[in-house]
Amino acid sequence: MSSRQYVTTAIDYPNAAPHMGHALEKILADVTARWFRLRGDQVRFQIGTDEHGIKIQQTAEREKITPKQLVDRNVPLFQELYKRLNISCDLFMRTSDQQLHWPTVTELWKKLKKAEMLEKRTYVGLYCSGCERFITKKELVDGMCDIHKRAPEEVKEENWFYKMSKDTANLRDLLTGSWDKEQYRIVPKYRENETLALLDQGLEDVSFSRPKSSLSWGVPVPDDADQVMYVWCDALTNYISGIGLLTDHAQPEWWNDAQVTHVIGKDIARFHALIWPSMLKHAGIRTPDQLLIHGFLTSEGEKMSKSLGNVVVPDDVISKYGVDALRFYLSHEIPVGNDGDFSWKRFGELYDAKLRNQLGNMLNRVLVLLKKDGGVVKFDRANPQAKALEAEWQTYAKAMDAHEVHAGVQVVTNLISVLNGAFNDAAPWKLKEDHDLRISTLGAFSESLRHAALMLLPFMPDTAQKISRQLGVPYAESMLEKSFVITPQLRSWGGAEGWNQSGEPSILFAPVEVEAAK
RNA sequence: CGCGGGGUGGAGCAGCUGGUAGCUCGCCAGGCUCAUAACCUGGAGGUCACAGGUUCGAAUCCUGUCCCCGCAACCA
Numbered sequence: 001m002s003s004r005q006y007v008t009t010a011i012d013y014p015n016a017a018p019h020m021g022h023a024l025e026k027i028l029a030d031v032t033a034r035w036f037r038l039r040g041d042q043v044r045f046q047i048g049t050d051e052h053g054i055k056i057q058q059t060a061e062r063e064k065i066t067p068k069q070l071v072d073r074n075v076p077l078f079q080e081l082y083k084r085l086n087i088s089c090d091l092f093m094r095t096s097d098q099q100l101h102w103p104t105v106t107e108l109w110k111k112l113k114k115a116e117m118l119e120k121r122t123y124v125g126l127y128c129s130g131c132e133r134f135i136t137k138k139e140l141v142d143g144m145c146d147i148h149k150r151a152p153e154e155v156k157e158e159n160w161f162y163k164m165s166k167d168t169a170n171l172r173d174l175l176t177g178s179w180d181k182e183q184y185r186i187v188p189k190y191r192e193n194e195t196l197a198l199l200d201q202g203l204e205d206v207s208f209s210r211p212k213s214s215l216s217w218g219v220p221v222p223d224d225a226d227q228v229m230y231v232w233c234d235a236l237t238n239y240i241s242g243i244g245l246l247t248d249h250a251q252p253e254w255w256n257d258a259q260v261t262h263v264i265g266k267d268i269a270r271f272h273a274l275i276w277p278s279m280l281k282h283a284g285i286r287t288p289d290q291l292l293i294h295g296f297l298t299s300e301g302e303k304m305s306k307s308l309g310n311v312v313v314p315d316d317v318i319s320k321y322g323v324d325a326l327r328f329y330l331s332h333e334i335p336v337g338n339d340g341d342f343s344w345k346r347f348g349e350l351y352d353a354k355l356r357n358q359l360g361n362m363l364n365r366v367l368v369l370l371k372k373d374g375g376v377v378k379f380d381r382a383n384p385q386a387k388a389l390e391a392e393w394q395t396y397a398k399a400m401d402a403h404e405v406h407a408g409v410q411v412v413t414n415l416i417s418v419l420n421g422a423f424n425d426a427a428p429w430k431l432k433e434d435h436d437l438r439i440s441t442l443g444a445f446s447e448s449l450r451h452a453a454l455m456l457l458p459f460m461p462d463t464a465q466k467i468s469r470q471l472g473v474p475y476a477e478s479m480l481e482k483s484f485v486i487t488p489q490l491r492s493w494g495g496a497e498g499w500n501q502s503g504e505p506s507i508l509f510a511p512v513e514v515e516a517a518k
Numbered sequence: 519c520g521c522g523g524g525g526u527g528g529a530g531c532a533g534c535u536g537g538u539a540g541c542u543c544g545c546c547a548g549g550c551u552c553a554u555a556a557c558c559u560g561g562a563g564g565u566c567a568c569a570g571g572u573u574c575g576a577a578u579c580c581u582g583u584c585c586c587c588g589c590a591a592c593c594a
Contacts, residue, residue, distance in 0.1 A: 009594095010594070012594075013593090013594085015592080015593095016592060016593070018594095019593075019594085020594095021593075021594040022594065024594075025594060055592090059592095190523095193522095194521075194522065197521075197522090198521090264594080265594040266522090266523095266589095266594085267589075267594065268594080294594085295523085295594095296588075296593095296594065297594085298587090298588090301530090303587090303588075303593090304593070305591095305592075305593070306592055306593075307591095307592085311592095311593080333531085335531095335532075338523085338524095339523070339524090339587090339588075341530085341531095343530080345530090345543090346530065346531095346542085346543090349530090349542065349543055350542075350543095352543095352556095353542060353543075354542085356554060356556080357554075357556055357557075358556095358557090360553095360554065360556095361553055361554055361556050361557070362553085362557085363553095364552090364553050364554065364556090365552055365553040365556090365557075366552090366553090367553095368552065368553060369552055369553085372552090406532085407532095410532090410541085413541095414541095420557055420558070421557085421558060421559085423552085423553095423557075423558090424549090424550070424552095424557060424558045424559085425558085427550080427552085428552075429550095429551080429552040429553095430552090505553095507554060508554085509554080510554075511554065
């Protein structure tokens with residue numbers, strides 16, 4: 001296990017406001033990054049925006065502003081959302097950043113050219129003015145664009161092409177075995193088959209640039225004033241421009257001596273699995289280690305779309321239920337890789353059942369009784385719960401290491417459920433005569449809750465801290481720092497040193513009014 | 519034969535490196551009363567889409583069939 005971790009997400013395309021899908025990816029990546037830190041790894045975590053391209057250019061034209069003005073207006077929407085979501089990134093990289101991003105991109109292009117992977121060709125394609133893009137022969141129905149019912153025109157243009165077809169065999173080796181001793185793995189495993197199927201068909205060379213006349217908003221191709229880079233060399237490169245590779249301010253330790261994890265959506269898996277490692281390899285840079293692929297979100301069982309009017313804005317959810325409830329929902333409900341659904345009804349159910357009635361109430365039951373007895377935290381070293389917790393920690397860590405986030409969070413919800421049952425059996429409120437037994441019983445439950453809070457730290461950092469504060473755990477104030485580590489000591493029974501007094505109980509998750517059905 | 523995902527008790531889902539079918543909500547009956555009208559226990563309810571096959575044994579692997587949904591239109 002590497003002790004240095006570099007985690008990235010896909011960079012978002014800011015030609016519209018962010019929605020729930022963006023939140024899903026960042027939260028998944030953040031949970032991963034936080035888990036790495038908590039287990040003691042050194043972590044660098046980067047997100048950002050992909051700001052170039054034809055769509056941005058067109059949207060800007062429509063709104064009669066410059067592309068620069070458009071992105072400068074929209075990018076803060078993303079940055080503010082991620083701040084609210086508690087995304088613990090170290091850098092937010094913008095591809096329009098000419099100081100940080102462009103030098104690496106330009107240098108990478110030069111290297112690929114020197115490696116003879118780039119070649120200028122005349123591209124002849126069928127252009128549909130309705131789609132405003134080139135379409136393939138396969139998409140034609142009776143020689144017409146099926147969407148706009150009109151015949152496309154044949155258009156020629158000069159493009160730089162990247163000779164990816166040469167790497168078909170190498171990439172298969174990389175993904176299934178190794179290529180020059182380097183390995184690149186897709187998680188979850190079943191997503192790998194999709195990519196391998198593409199390899200079976202043989203890879204085609206990919207277009208890497210556009211004439212300036214059709215795309216002006218982007219990074220200029222070096223030594224070719226008429227061409228602007230297309231998305232691949234520009235956007236993918238953010239992962240290494242963020243750490244300055246190929247420049248004089250490079251921090252190569254975050255690439256060469258780290259485990260590199262790219263967190264992305266299933267739609268762009270093929271580019272990250274194929275083009276990206278190929279580019280790196282030919283530029284003399286090692287390939288990444290793993291691709292963590294998540295699915296898409298539907299809204300109330302249907303595809304999220306503006307025309308259906310069911311696009312869920314993360315801010316609405318946060319305002320109503322709080323950030324941690326959203327982080328919990330997305331972590332708990334959606335197995336990594338699978339598609340998931342956002343439903344207000346389900347959200348409310350989960351909030352009430354798991355967070356309010358189970359977790360919040362459990363904490364309150366213990367602390368209120370404890371307070372009546374003066375809040376002294378004292379418990380026996382030997383306790384049946386200690387053994388059980390050890391097993392829970394193992395299951396939890398195993399799930400988290402395997403990026404099975406939903407399984408990890410379920411370890412905690414199960415634990416809380418078991419505690420509620422055990423609390424009923426122990427019935428400390430009935431132990432009126434036996435003061436010592438009452439204290440040690442309540443102490444043991446407090447200790448179990450301390451562990452639960454530690455396990456919740458990657459998913460719901462603020463809540464984890466609130467619980468710890470209410471319990472009066474001495475390390476509560478420092479547990480949100482990036483340097484905080486869940487040591488073997490901390491995860492052992494009675495591992496919180498100097499803890500002997502509980503804090504003030506308060507409501508963790510308040511009831512939320514459910515609006516009448518519309 | 520485009521690619522892919524899925525069909526599991528009333529609803530929504532997990533399980534799918536094979537061995538008595540789990541979870542949340544809802545329903546019924548008890549218990550408790552420390553707690554956020556919260557908590558706990560028990561129960562009713564499923565031939566795990568269908569048909570074959572492999573196996574001592576399949577929701578879980580293989581083959582075929584039937585449905586549903588994504589990807590090509592803002593959108594991860």
